[in-house]
Amino acid sequence: xxxxxxxxxxxxxxxxxxxxxxxxxxxxxxxxxxxxxxxxxxxxxxxxxxxxxxxxxxxxxxxxxxxxxxxxxxxxxxxxxxxxxxxxxxxxxxxxxx
Numbered sequence: 001x002x003x004x005x006x007x008x009x010x011x012x013x014x015x016x017x018x019x020x021x022x023x024x025x026x027x028x029x030x031x032x033x034x035x036x037x038x039x040x041x042x043x044x045x046x047x048x049x050x051x052x053x054x055x056x057x058x059x060x061x062x063x064x065x066x067x068x069x070x071x072x073x074x075x076x077x078x079x080x081x082x083x084x085x086x087x088x089x090x091x092x093x094x095x096x097x098x
Contacts, residue, residue, distance in 0.1 A: 053087075060088035061095055 003010055003019035003026065010017040010026050017026035053069040060068060068086040075083040084097045 055089065058086050060086075060091060060093055062093040063088060063091040065090035 002008065003022060003024055005024050006019060006022045008019055008021045010019055012018075018024070019026070053071060055067055055069055057066055058068040058070070059066055065088050067089045069089060070084050070086050072082040072084055081098070085094065086097065087094045
């Protein structure tokens, strides 16, 4: 967690989150209506970056086009292989390959 005031890392003292720099006490995440870190998910956004992504031959399951952009993401444990996320060059459909 980070301090909302000065953006420094918070420390846990006596069961409360406190900023060592500005001495601000943080509210629990549930009170602020935020998600806890363990509940957050990474969302891969491929909009407006397609011109810099690599392309490879891959058949689109939606339109059958044979070329797609791809990116690699570590979606599982570090000892597991990366997930390849594809996006069709023609219809922009997305799919993944483990």
